[in-house]
Amino acid sequence: RIKPWVLPPFKSLVEKGRITVFFNTVVQAILPDAVDLDVAGEPRRVPNDFVFALVGFRPDHKLARRLGVPIDPATGEPVHDPETMATPVPGVYLAGVVAAGYDANKIFIENGRWHGQRIVDHILKNRRGEA
Structure with missing residues (x-):
């Protein structure tokens, strides 16, 4: 929806x-x-x-697993850096509630709307050799 x-x-x-x-x-x-x-x-x-995987409020980990992103079994959170939203897999980032794992009350529009900016900033820093 x-x-x-x-x-x-x-x-x-x-x-x-x-x-x-x-x-x-x-x-x-x-x-x-x-x-x-x-x-x-x-x-x-x-x-x-770039690919932005937007899977909604209940994370579907199939894509993350296929890409090799580790998932914390207790929290359902894909492993990532919350400052850049980068996962351990080069070029794979998270945005939105999928980064919260099973806790759908952790990321909302108010705090998740900055994920895209963090991702773009990190990509640009990498291109400039600053990251």
Whole structure:
């Protein structure tokens, strides 16, 4: 479900072609410069720079595990640096409530909205050799 206040800007970005939406889609592989998808049974490769996995309030650890991100069995938290949101897997970051593991009351819009900025800052610092 999409939050009511997110829907108007989201629809606008889709209509302008700034966001491409794939329904009935399963991620098959995340590559350095593309994502392999199964779109309604048809394979499709989509070029990309970054992948942000947004899985909602109940974390689905399948993708994190497939990427090699360790999960704390007690808390359900994927191992990550809360300052950068980086996981131990190079190039894999967490954003949103998935970083909270099983505690859906730990990260909200108010404190989770900064995750994207932390991720971008870390990526840029890495590119400049500062991290």
